[in-house]
Amino acid sequence: MTENYTALYEEHKKAGASFTDFGGWQMPLKYSSELSEHHAVRASAGLFDLSHMGEVWVTGPDAAAFLDYALAGKLSAVAVGKAKYSLICQEDGGIIDDLISYRRGDEKYLVVPNAGNAKVVAAALLERAAGFDAAVEDVSAETSLIAVQGPNAEAILLALVPAEQHSLVTDLKYYAAIEVGITVKGTVQDLLLARTGYTGEDGFEIYAPNSDAADLWEALLEAGAGHGLIPAGLACRDSLRLEAGMPLYGNELSREGNPYAAGLGPVVSLAKESDFVGRTALEALKAAGAGSTTGRKLVGLKGLGRRAGRSHYPVLKDGNIVGEVTSGQPSPTLGYPVAMAYVDVEHAAPGTALDIDLRGKAEPFEVVALPFYKRGK
Incomplete structure (x- = not known):
């Protein structure tokens, strides 16, 4: 398997990280001890590199209708500025991936698939876009994603956000996103900030160009120094998400499984009027009692x-x-x-x-x- 490296790889090496392969990426498994990193996220804050995740923009007049067809959820019902957890399924109802979609405008969505599935999801979206007036652009290779997770996450972010924008951060709801100014090396940059995460704690995920990733990482560590922030690896991310009951693709979710067995029936919108890929199979699975009686x-x-x-x-x-x-x-x-x-x-x-x-x-x-x-x- 080809090894990929995030824009923060050298930062992780400097911090003494132990690395592991994850979805074809060399990612930090831990820096010191996974236990201390786990407890830091629960008690104060942890800083994660999630740049192995994918980022796919879907734009155009039919963007909402297209995602209603391509995904199992009703993305057209998502308000601008909000996000939705959804699934992309096969015709037989099997799960290709679980993902988060952010609505950034009436005709603009950011779809975020998992690391090992990013290219597969981008290709599936491109194929399913035929007949829709919608463009699919995979920007995963040039985008970094950094997460600050834990009870002190908000205070850490506020240290880097101009005072006149503090209310944008404090008022931001879970599963919502905004463009906000973040101070990096003395310069305020407008970056996409989402109140989402995979740890069971409050926290934020920040999307930035690869060229800004290392400076942003260092700025966050400096801002979090007095708030107990430490870098955290994949080992504690796994223990945190397990405690929070969050499924991991390849473990709880797969092409062989289905949303109803996984307890994700509410994610599937059979009420939406439009057809979508896998609808017939998913209707049959639900009618047969998959995950409830069979x-x-x-x-x-x-x-x-x-x-x-x-x-x-x-x-x-x-x-x-x-x-x-x-x-x-x-x-x-x-x-x-x-x-x-x-x-x-x-x-x-x-x-x-x-x-x-x-x-x-x-x-x-x-x-x-x-x-x-x-x-x-």
Whole structure:
């Protein structure tokens, strides 16, 4: 697989990061300890490089109608300045990717797919755009994405935003975005700031040209020095999103799965009048009770012992396999093992006692409602 490097690679090396391959990108796994980075995000703030994610602009008179057709959600109903979590599905209802779309104008959207799927999603959108007056432009290669996540994220951002624009930041709602001035090396730059994230904490994601990424990274670290901000890698991002019950493509979501089994039925808009790719299959899956009365359903599992289940470990009921773990590890915040798993629907109710086969030993777990962790307001 070809190795890609973000515009911040040298910054990570200087900070002593350990690297790992993720979706074909060399990304920081951790800088010091994943535990300290995890706790920093929960207690103060962490700084993440998410520049491996994709960015695809969809523009033109038919942009809204086109995305209604290309994606499972009703993107035409999104107000300008807001964002929506959605899915891009195959004709058979399988999930190609989950993504966030930001409406930046009446005829302008920014679609953000996952790292390993960015090119696939861009190609699928381009193919599906045939017959629509809409342009699809993949700008992933020239765009960096930096996230500040944690309870001190807002205070850190305000240190770099001109005073007259502070209310733009403080008033920004979750799943909304604005253009705001951010001071980098003494110069105020207008950048796209979104109140989104993948950690279960308050936070922001900032889109910037690659040429500005290193200076922006350094400015954020300097602004956050008195607020407990530290750089954070993919290891703690995974433990944070698992505690927050957020699915990861390739673990909880795949082309072989479907939105209803994954608990993402509400993301699929069967109420919209227009046709969309996968609609017929998804209607049939819903009518058949996928994820509710038939098949398997994604659930949370709380460990009753000390040992954690891991991806692909079998889930047992009375010694019989009834499911499979998709993600699992000890929860640094909660102090016990947690896992997400697909289990047969008849064993999916909260309170159900199940076991995870930990290499031949049955370890007790209990089905619980997701998320495992929810931040206080």
